[in-house]
Every structure is written in structure tokens, then in C-alpha cells.
Amino acid sequence: MNEQQQVERLSVDEVWNKRPLIISGPCSAETEEQVLETALRLQATGKVHALRAGIWKPRTRPGSFEGVGTKGLPWLQMARKLTGLPTAVEVATAKQVEDALHFDVDILWIGARTTVNPFSVQEVADALRGVKVPVLIKNPINPDLELWTGAVERVAKAGIEQIGLIHRGFSSYGNTEYRNAPMWHLAIEMKRRNQNLPMICDPSHICGRRDILQAVSQRSIDLDYDGLMIESHITPDQAWSDAKQQITPERLNEMLSQIQWRTEMIDAPEASVLDKLREQINHIDDELLQLLAQRMKIADQIGVYKRDHNVTILQTNRWNEILEKGFQKGKQLGLSQEFINKYFDAVHMESIQHQNKIMNS
Ligand code: PEP
Ligand code: MN
Numbered sequence: 001m002n003e004q005q006q007v008e009r010l011s012v013d014e015v016w017n018k019r020p021l022i023i024s025g026p027c028s029a030e031t032e033e034q035v036l037e038t039a040l041r042l043q044a045t046g047k048v049h050a051l052r053a054g055i056w057k058p059r060t061r062p063g064s065f066e067g068v069g070t071k072g073l074p075w076l077q078m079a080r081k082l083t084g085l086p087t088a089v090e091v092a093t094a095k096q097v098e099d100a101l102h103f104d105v106d107i108l109w110i111g112a113r114t115t116v117n118p119f120s121v122q123e124v125a126d127a128l129r130g131v132k133v134p135v136l137i138k139n140p141i142n143p144d145l146e147l148w149t150g151a152v153e154r155v156a157k158a159g160i161e162q163i164g165l166i167h168r169g170f171s172s173y174g175n176t177e178y179r180n181a182p183m184w185h186l187a188i189e190m191k192r193r194n195q196n197l198p199m200i201c202d203p204s205h206i207c208g209r210r211d212i213l214q215a216v217s218q219r220s221i222d223l224d225y226d227g228l229m230i231e232s233h234i235t236p237d238q239a240w241s242d243a244k245q246q247i248t249p250e251r252l253n254e255m256l257s258q259i260q261w262r263t264e265m266i267d268a269p270e271a272s273v274l275d276k277l278r279e280q281i282n283h284i285d286d287e288l289l290q291l292l293a294q295r296m297k298i299a300d301q302i303g304v305y306k307r308d309h310n311v312t313i314l315q316t317n318r319w320n321e322i323l324e325k326g327f328q329k330g331k332q333l334g335l336s337q338e339f340i341n342k343y344f345d346a347v348h349m350e351s352i353q354h355q356n357k358i359m360n361s
Helices: 012-016 032-045 069-083 094-102 118-128 145-157 184-193 203-207 213-222 249-258 269-309 316-332 337-359
Strands: 021-025 050-052 087-090 107-110 135-138 163-167 199-201 227-231
Touching: 021 032, 021 249, 032 050, 032 069, 032 249, 050 069, 069 087, 069 094, 094 118, 107 118, 118 145, 135 145, 145 163, 145 184, 163 184, 184 199, 184 269, 199 213, 203 213, 203 227, 213 227, 213 249, 269 337, 316 337
Parallel strands: 021 050, 021 227, 050 087, 087 107, 107 135, 135 163, 163 199, 199 227
Antiparallel strands: none
16 A cells, blocks of 8 residues: 555645644644654644644753654654655754754754754854755744844855744743733844745744634734744643643644734835834734733732831832933933933832732732
């Protein structure tokens, strides 16, 4: 029996050119059954073009599940045989590149924790010399477009022609709505600088939770992204890594049906320039509001402290210090003193209101 005849097989190049390009699969390959069942259920949606699975997992802290390693690669090979879906794996070292290619992985990606390190990126790039394989490069964990660009340049210099970008958000200290702050304006700027490279959104690692995946995916599509990489699992809550953000293939199917797919308007170039600038403003405004909300949460904590120690909300010296610093900084940044005054007044009054609620609750 020739399994190749059972399923529609797109070449990797055909898949690479799909728009929107949809890549899905578990955060980590865990067992052969899990990989195969995920692949079959994703294929059944008819909406997924490639199967992702982490084989080697870079973990922030030691002791968590670090991936099954090379023994998982034949599972992916089998999944591809059964479903026709090209496979995608994260690589961080020359040995991982070698193993992935040995087991016919179709698409490689460089993870956010690797993009930050030029030594590692160079090692991966050197291992790719003379190979024809598409490579997706995730943004570095820190908001630094030069590092992201450097990784693209290193991989391109190694002779890789099919390079794509994945926006997975940026680490920030403290709790926010997101696991990794999207900082959309950075991805928009990276897209602008690399108009020939596809930009794919990874809402799973931006969100870190299921309930806002669809909204973030929609946002990226509204920003003319070229595709989505979304983590899926047959039993998400039992996943060995990133359980909170994974969804079943069926939920993915539903989500993809609900997304409004957009086309880029191309016949009115002037309007589209304006639209793009406005989009950037909208996203910066959105981020400013997120930051302000974060600031108020800290003010709340200060309110709790003040209540417990019975001190006044208003501390005039502290307030003068904030204003003085603001004026100086504003001047350096080209913002008028009048604006700084109004801005800090508004922020301060909101903080006081927040603390008032806490102190008198
Ligand atoms: C992943 O895709 O599972 C992963 C580890 O992502 P990132 O590099 O974005 O953290
Ligand atoms: Mn993950």
C-alpha cells in the first residue's frame, strides 16, 4: 500500500505560500499516540497546513519537562505520512538541526530564547548552510528589533531563502493581561522593514491563556499578518507544557471559522499609508492604556500599605519629585510642560481615587 496516495499532499513550497498560513500542534510532543491523534484531528479540520511540535523545550527553570528529544522525531515523520501535513520543530543547536533534518522535518523555527543569543543563532545558521529548508524566526524575548533582525541576517547569510517571522510577544516584568506583551508597534515596524518576509502571529505565547486567543489572532489578521501558529492538544489541561494556552483541534477549527479574514486594500496607496499610521497610533494607545492600568494596580498595592500603616494618600514631597522628573524627561522627549502637567494631574487624580477606594473600603 502506498500511503502517499491516501492524503492530499501539498509540497512544502505550496504550504509556505498559503495565506493565511496556519500552523498548529502541541507545545510539546509527549507520546507517539498524542502526536498522531493531534495530527489526525488537525487534518480533519481542513484548515491547518503544517503540524508543529516541540521536541527540545527550552524551559525558564530547570526541572520542568524539557521535551522528549530525538526519539520524538519519528513520531512526526509518521504523523506526516498519515496526514500529509508538513512538520515544524524548534531548533536551538547544530545537533538539533542535524537530527531534525535527518528525520525529514519540513520547517524549522528558532525560538524566542535562542533569537536573543547571537552565538546560538550563528551555530544554527552554520548548521543550515547548503540546506534548503524554510526557517521561521521568533522575536527575541526582549523587545529588541536589532536582535531579531540580526537573526534574520545570520540565517539569510547561511543561504536560507525561505525565511519567515513569528511574533510571539515580549517578556515584561510583573503580571499583565498577557503572558508576553504583544507590543504590536514593534512587530509592525519589523514587518515594515522586511516586507518580503511573511509575518506569522503566535497568539498562544502572547496570551498564555485560552480565553483571549481568538481576539489576539483577530488583531494580527487585522494587521495584515500572513498566518497563525497556534498550540493545540488533544487534552489541553493535561499537556506537559503550556497547558493553559492550548486548545483542542476542534476548538481551533471553531476559532478559525469565526475569524474575519481580511485582504489588504491595494488600490488606494495614499489611504493605505494613512491607515497604517493610524493603526500604529491605535496600537500605541492601546499599549499606553495597558501600562496605565498596570500603574494603577501598583497604586492599589501602595494604597493597601498606606491603609495598613495609617499614612496619608497624598505625600506632597513625593508628588513634587514625580512632577519635576516628568518635566525634565518630557523636555528631553519634546513634550511640552503644559502637556506633562495635564498628564500627570490626570494620572495622579486617578491614582488617588484608586487609593481612596482601598483606604476607605
Ligand atoms: C514554543 O513555541 O513552544 C516556544 C517555546 O515558544 P517561544 O520560543 O515563543 O517561547
Ligand atoms: Mn509552548
